[in-house]
Amino acid sequence: MSEAASAPLGVLGAGVMGTGIAALAIGHGIPVVLVDVSEDRLADARRRVDAQLRHARLMGSVPARDAAGLTTAVELAAVAGATAVIEAVTEDAEIKAKVLEEASSLFAVGTPIISNTSGIPIGELGRFVSRPDELLGIHFMNPAYLITMVEVIRSARTSDETMAAVTGLLARMGRRGIVVRDAPGFVTSRLLHPMINEAARIVGAGVATAESVDDLMRGCLGHPTGPLRTADLIGLDNLVDALSTLWERTGEESFRPCELLREKVAAGHLGRKSGKGFYDYEKVLS
Amino acid sequence: MTTGSAESVQQRIREFLEERIKTNIVVDKDLFASGLVNSMFAMELVVHLEQEFGVAIVGEDLKLDNFRTVERMTSLVCRLRDAPVTDHA
Numbered sequence: 001m002s003e004a005a006s007a008p009l010g011v012l013g014a015g016v017m018g019t020g021i022a023a024l025a026i027g028h029g030i031p032v033v034l035v036d037v038s039e040d041r042l043a044d045a046r047r048r049v050d051a052q053l054r055h056a057r058l059m060g061s062v063p064a065r066d067a068a069g070l071t072t073a074v075e076l077a078a079v080a081g082a083t084a085v086i087e088a089v090t091e092d093a094e095i096k097a098k099v100l101e102e103a104s105s106l107f108a109v110g111t112p113i114i115s116n117t118s119g120i121p122i123g124e125l126g127r128f129v130s131r132p133d134e135l136l137g138i139h140f141m142n143p144a145y146l147i148t149m150v151e152v153i154r155s156a157r158t159s160d161e162t163m164a165a166v167t168g169l170l171a172r173m174g175r176r177g178i179v180v181r182d183a184p185g186f187v188t189s190r191l192l193h194p195m196i197n198e199a200a201r202i203v204g205a206g207v208a209t210a211e212s213v214d215d216l217m218r219g220c221l222g223h224p225t226g227p228l229r230t231a232d233l234i235g236l237d238n239l240v241d242a243l244s245t246l247w248e249r250t251g252e253e254s255f256r257p258c259e260l261l262r263e264k265v266a267a268g269h270l271g272r273k274s275g276k277g278f279y280d281y282e283k284v285l286s
Numbered sequence: 287m288t289t290g291s292a293e294s295v296q297q298r299i300r301e302f303l304e305e306r307i308k309t310n311i312v313v314d315k316d317l318f319a320s321g322l323v324n325s326m327f328a329m330e331l332v333v334h335l336e337q338e339f340g341v342a343i344v345g346e347d348l349k350l351d352n353f354r355t356v357e358r359m360t361s362l363v364c365r366l367r368d369a370p371v372t373d374h375a
Contacts, residue, residue, distance in 0.1 A: 051329070054329065054332070054348060055328070055329040057348050057349075058328055058329060058332060058348050058349065058350055058353075059325055059328065059350060060349065060350065143326075146325055218321075224324075225324065233326065272326070
């Protein structure tokens with residue numbers, strides 16, 4: 001194996017997306033250094049990465065080979081030698097900006113920095129990194145280790161070299177990227193999030209139950225799970241954050257998080273990860 | 287550990303599924319192809335079978351084909367349960 005092929009991928013943030021991306025990478029033989037703020041979170045993350053890797057194997061979505069190594073760390077400096085780094089912290093522009101700013105000073109020239117965001121414009125985040133030409137966005141879907149397509153966001157400043165390096169990385173992880181230009185919500189969130197918001201309004205107004213909304217979208221329109229099951233999988237807190245990001249940047253009312261979504265988040269009903277959202281999950285993925 | 291006959295294993299798996307997906311299950315129906323369960327539920331099913339029957343589903347056994355029907359899950363559980371393996375991870 002060449003040195004480049006064995007160099008680790010840095011993943012910043014060990015939440016749902018960070019652990020899913022880590023499972024995807026190590027399952028494809030790429031070692032990962034996963035960074036988060038506390039050892040407790042990292043211990044939990046290691047268990048979740050193991051479970052997610054089993055899930056990936058069960059579904060045949062990673063090659064039948066030994067996984068590469070997973071290292072965890074609480075210091076950003078641990079990813080300094082990475083071949084590329086994927087930022088997957090909370091979907092909040094200020095938090096992402098802070099992490100990206102701190103991280104970007106650590107890397108050698110030519111290390112792509114990837115922000116995993118569902119809708120924050122990459123050009124906006126680029127103001128906080130030392131080399132905005134090496135920054136781009138990848139919107140991984142959840143679970144990252146099962147869904148093979150990703151949305152790749154190229155900002156006005158992203159270089160050809162960065163695009164080429166990241167295309168190669170995606171290929172090594174068996175992902176297919178569709179490249180789009182930078183705009184709030186890109187393509188998928190701009191279309192999906194207002195639909196979920198409207199589905200929640202429908203439920204809140206008593207027009208139909210969550211089950212009926214999802215059954216209709218599946219049975220009549222071919223949606224694989226229905227918008228509200230999808231919402232539970234995304235995480236209702238993340239969804240409200242993403243909708244707020246879109247609303248603040250566009251002023252479009254369809255993006256303003258509806259009351260039922262905000263109520264559920266306030267009550268701690270965040271979807272599948274908390275055991276309850278629009279549906280009850282007696283057990284979460286364990 | 288004795289946890290009952292193949293019939294009782296099958297019955298317990300079926301009851302668990304019927305409770306979770308609120309539908310009567312035919313034991314040879316492909317639950318995934320029919321859309322009754324999805325890929326997210328698949329892993330929950332694996333963990334449930336491991337905990338309920340005290341088996342470890344690893345390696346070659348960890349593939350979706352073993353979980354498509356109640357019948358296949360029953361034969362997997364019975365095979366693993368009867369195997370002379372004492373070290374359950």
